[in-house]
Amino acid sequence: MDPKQLIEEAILASKQAYVPYSKFTVGAALLTADHKIYHGCNIENASYGLTNCAERTAIFKAVSEGDKHFLAIAVVGDTDGPISPCGACRQVLSEFCGKDTQIILANIKGDFVITTISELLPGSFSSKDLQK
Ligand SMILES: O=c1ccn([C@H]2C[C@H](O)[C@@H](CO)O2)c(=O)[nH]1
Numbered sequence: 001m002d003p004k005q006l007i008e009e010a011i012l013a014s015k016q017a018y019v020p021y022s023k024f025t026v027g028a029a030l031l032t033a034d035h036k037i038y039h040g041c042n043i044e045n046a047s048y049g050l051t052n053c054a055e056r057t058a059i060f061k062a063v064s065e066g067d068k069h070f071l072a073i074a075v076v077g078d079t080d081g082p083i084s085p086c087g088a089c090r091q092v093l094s095e096f097c098g099k100d101t102q103i104i105l106a107n108i109k110g111d112f113v114i115t116t117i118s119e120l121l122p123g124s125f126s127s128k129d130l131q132k
């Protein structure tokens with residue numbers, strides 16, 4: 001799939017953002033191995049730390065439907081350059097993104113980069129660290 005198409009899906013997803021505090025809308029669109037698209041938006045809370053970012057919303061929707069194989073995820077916000085996921089999202093992405101999963105970071109002006117989880121979170125804690 002053309003990254004621009006997945007970015008468009010992420011922009012559509014951002015329209016559902018619940019952002020009464022920051023007013024900063026973010027959208028994500030996740031393409032799974034069986035070619036389904038899951039959408040996510042950021043969902044804020046009066047207890048600010050409970051906010052769920054757009055990319056985690058999309059990931060949790062997919063996993064809760066049994067879809068854990070991700071080909072690509074696009075994340076879009078109204079940032080100067082491509083958006084940069086927070087640390088919590090990088091760790092959650094690292095749980096489900098393989099080395100070939102395309103992580104497409106974009107802004108609404110159309111700038112984007114395609115990266116991977118090892119670039120976004122080198123040395124992440126993972127399930128292999130739990131093995132003795
Ligand atoms: O990659 C990002 C970066 C930020 N946010 C959200 C969290 C919060 O609602 C708002 C401001 O940080 O943007 C996301 O959803 N994804």
Ligand SMILES: [Zn+2]
Binds near residue numbers: 053086088089090
């Ligand atoms: Zn985040």
